[in-house]
Amino acid sequence: MTEKLPVFNIERFAIHDGEGIRTAVFLQGCPLRCPWCANPESQVIGKKLMFLPKKCVGCGTCVQCCPQHAVSLEDGHAQIDRGSCVRCGACAAACPQAALKISGQWMTADEIFAIVVRDADYYKQTHGGLTLSGGEALLHIKALLPLLQDCKAHQIPVDFETCGHVPAEAIEKALPWTERFLFDVKTADAEKFRRFTGGSLELVLKNLKIIAKYDAQKLVVRVPVIPTLNHTENEIRAILDVALRLGISRVDLLPYHTLGMTKYAQLGQDYPFPEKKSLSPETLQSYADMGRKLGLIVTIGG
């Protein structure tokens, strides 16, 4: 029996995560806990109940149907007791307004491929393809293999968008199937990396080297520019130096944004990052210029 994959979103006509027109498949499960994460529903594998209060009309259908009695009405809005909720989805299935929804579903590689292949003509025309993202898609490399094989057979190029914090074997397994890795290097400071994300920079850089050694052209270093993490000239310079040392020529600078804030609210969570204002692409211009002077190909935004 084929292993299933925890999918929380499939975005067609994705044009900012790799070259050309792509389909981006987002998988759940991430080894890091970046507080600026824009996809909080992606971090842990499993169903999430998301509540959109704007759509709720207070009809009480959810209260009636919840087997855990985890929903009540307060001030004409549904109120969810997240402690009692087992994410069975009964309320989401019943809600006439679609104010409650379940994020995350298990799909087979075949099911995912059936969607991906529908845009094959667009990929071909634009050098696009499939981007596997997350969460951390490489955590699921074994279950992904049938999908990678199908893509290869149909000449659909595959990119991975990765935080790099995965076992080296996962990288090695993915390498022959992968056109490009959009590889996050969030900081060159191991202590800061640990403090902000809970992860080991050493592991990330080791994986980066494995790919660079195999073929540095497969790499695009992606730098989320985050206030207090790396939003200084010295810190960005240190990241660019990592790329230069490994012969990587392409760097994407991604300005910090707060568009994920509402998702935290929908999950009943507090937004964990103190900075509440997005960075404009213009603020990254000097970093881009710096990178270009060093001979790198730098873009701002994906």
Add this chain to the structure above:
Amino acid sequence: MAKFDVEGAQNVEVSKKIPCEKPLLEQLKIMERYTAVHRQFTGGSNARREVECLKVIFPILFRSIEDQDLIAGRLDFLPIGFGTVTSVGGVGHYCVFNKLRAFQKEITALGQEYADRVETLYQYWLDHDLKTLYCREVLTDTTIGRFIDTEYPLIATARLSGMMLDYPKLLENGVSGLRAMIEKKLQGQPDNDFYQASLACLDIVTQSADALREKALSQMAELSESNIKRRAELQRIADGLAHIRTETPRTFHEALQLLWLYALLAGVINYGRLDDFLGPYLCRDLDSGVLTEEEAYQYIKSLWTMIENRRTTVNGRVIVGGKGRKHPQEADRFLHIAMKVCKDCRYVEPQFTLRLTNDTDEQTWKEALDALGVGATYPTLYNDEVNVPAVAYGMRVDEETAQRYVPFGCTEFVLWGQSTGTPNICINLLKILNIYMNNGIDPMDGQNKLGPIQPRNMAEIHSFEEFYAGYKELLNYYMDLSAQAQYRSYGVMNEHVSFLFNSILMDDCIERGRALLDGGVRYLGGTCETYGNINASDSLWAVKSLVFDQKKYTLPQLEEAILHNFEGYDTIRRDCLNCDKYGNDLDTADGMANDLYEFVSKGIRDRGISIGMQYFLIVISNNSLNTEWGLRTSASPDGRLSGMYMNPANNPQGGADKGGPTALLNSLSTFDAKYHAGSVQNIKFSRSMFNGNKALIEQLFKVYFAKGGCHLMVTVVDKGQLEDAIIHPEKYPDLIVRVAGYSAVFVNLDRTVQEELLSRSLYDEERCFA
């Protein structure tokens, strides 16, 4: 005979008309004269009566030349007169009763006797207005309504929309050449009143040119000597008219002038392949130094303004590019200048139309995307690689003839110079479904609209096939009515008018010595507009899925929820809405949409051929009728509420497509184009998305066309619209914006995200335009 309101609005009139230049009393006298002539010549030859009536209104109804006009020719329309279409004036010998009433009210201020005089006219025309005569004969109490009475599942009218004349014939022969041609034919048939009247029509061209020349000269005389530029322009207009009054045009200016003058006299509001018709004149003048590029630009801009000022709302087609042009190189020079004008003017009309082929060059693509990117919504894109073979099959002509296809109005195809294609029937597929499901009673007004078809008891239907067959039976009945009513519209028009100006420039009227609808036109074609197609097919899918596959509800249960407009049936409605919907690249719902499409399109086509037309094809077009008819169409199994707009053109119901542009385009491209004569496909982008990714979007369109997409109407919205979308989200159900790691429908985003996007979209635009 069915009762109908002769004063009901006869067409969609969105753009406000420019008021008549003449004083009220003079208008009244012209209408009285027209009526007297009509009365006097009734009983004799139609052609003779027509030309005598035309002499009453031409050249007197020409307006003065506006300051910005580089050629002459603006017309007024009175509530009584002669025309071809409802958008300007009316059809044949017409009276627009609601406008005549308004006129009567206005003129009463001058004295009751004037109102009485108007009343006399009103009463006369009740028995002579062509459209009214048609309506009296064809309309029924419950099945066939008048244009536009949305209580009915089918509406019918008599009109001659979308005529695209053989302008090369006019330009190459001039008035005198056409005269010689007709005189020669007349020698063989000296009693042919069609020929005689046609000659008199050519006199009207000459007289109109003379009258306009007088206007140009007298307006010039009123200008001060120092206004050298405008005086020179008016002189050029006068000189041009003096030449083209009988002779063939020598310059771009003269060619444009003759074409425009003739189009006005003929009452046509679509202009055809102007790049190919005018390109050779343009190039000759540019190359010989008679015109500079800038002057050529100003001429085309002037033409654009004059077309816009006719305010036909949904017509004014100018077509460029594509297969079958005689002078492709010269035509392309016209095309490139016209693209610039289109980008700069951003008028609602002309409906600037670009036909694309696999050979369309990069510059043309780039210009088209640039114009779209600034929000022009034009050019609207047609794919010749699909449409030419489709037209050849659909209209039963060879491919070379099919290359003459041109879209008019909302999208209907016609063969320029060779076919009629007027859409005189509109049919509401969803309303018919709702009637069928409710035992023949329209839930909207309680009327039985089954005609002779026996009602079906929903409780006794045991399979989807049986359910669908019952719907098809009723569709068959309405398709029979459609073909009969369309065909009869030609019959009625032919019993009263000859459409002389149109006939002269349409094959094979002169050759055969017969007026257009009297056996003259080479291909007597027609079109039938279908509405609610996707609501109907999504409804069929919902019935199949919920009732017969999942067995979640019975048909009577579903019907009960629908009849209550889902009030108190929220769960059923949610289940209906959650069924697969067309527009998401799903074989389920798209397959159903195709099945219904093929049933209706083939049904209409076969009936048209049987009844004696060259072709009768459906068009799936795009105007506000989907909304207006929706207001009087009850709730449906797709989850749509009673009174809600229906899906636009061939697009999904607003907001039903959730898979992004590739999924939408894949769905749009699934239909076999050979069974329709035009099907509008809309796609909408935010300004920053479109302009920031033009290269990719161009490739997106190219793949869609390669997959079989026949057409694309691209909307790019600006920031103001995003702001408006926050206030009126219901108006923007499918506005796509790029958020961050994902794209989203703007109005579905949380307010804070919307505001965030608004705050930065300016950056996006600056980046795009840098």
